[in-house]
Amino acid sequence: MLVFLLVIAAIPAAAWLLRRGQSFGARGNASLGVAGAVAVGPRERIALVRAEGKWLVVGITPQSITLLTELDGPPAEAPAVALATPRFSDLLRSFAIRHADRT
The missing domain is CATH 2.60.40 (Immunoglobulin-like)
Structure with a gap:
């Protein structure tokens, strides 16, 4: 039973070590x-x-x-593009204002 628990505990530890090793390689290659x-x-x-x-x-x-x-x-900074569709918060606000007048 103890061996089974050690194997189960080793799986997350191995995954953590693998992720940690990949991040070292990414930082090393500038x-x-x-x-x-x-x-x-x-x-x-x-x-x-x-x-x-x-x-x-x-x-x-x-x-x-x-x-x-x-x-x-190097690429130049692109100018900000205006959104073609309104944001959800703007739509919700206009909907609330329209329906507040009806009550």
Whole structure:
């Protein structure tokens, strides 16, 4: 019974060690990193990757990673885009105001 409990206790400890080991590798490689990503489908995304001083735009699917373009320099900050649809809080507030007048 004691051996069974030790095996059960070792499983979360092993998982913790594996996660901890992966984070060490990510911090150690400063020449490669994902600067940002945008989902374009349920399992597809476009990512901006910094690799060895180059900026790459890549398309990522479950089956492959494809280089879309290489940028000349670091990307410029994009201007903020206005939301085409109102926020949920704004819709809820307007609904509450309309129905408060009816009561």
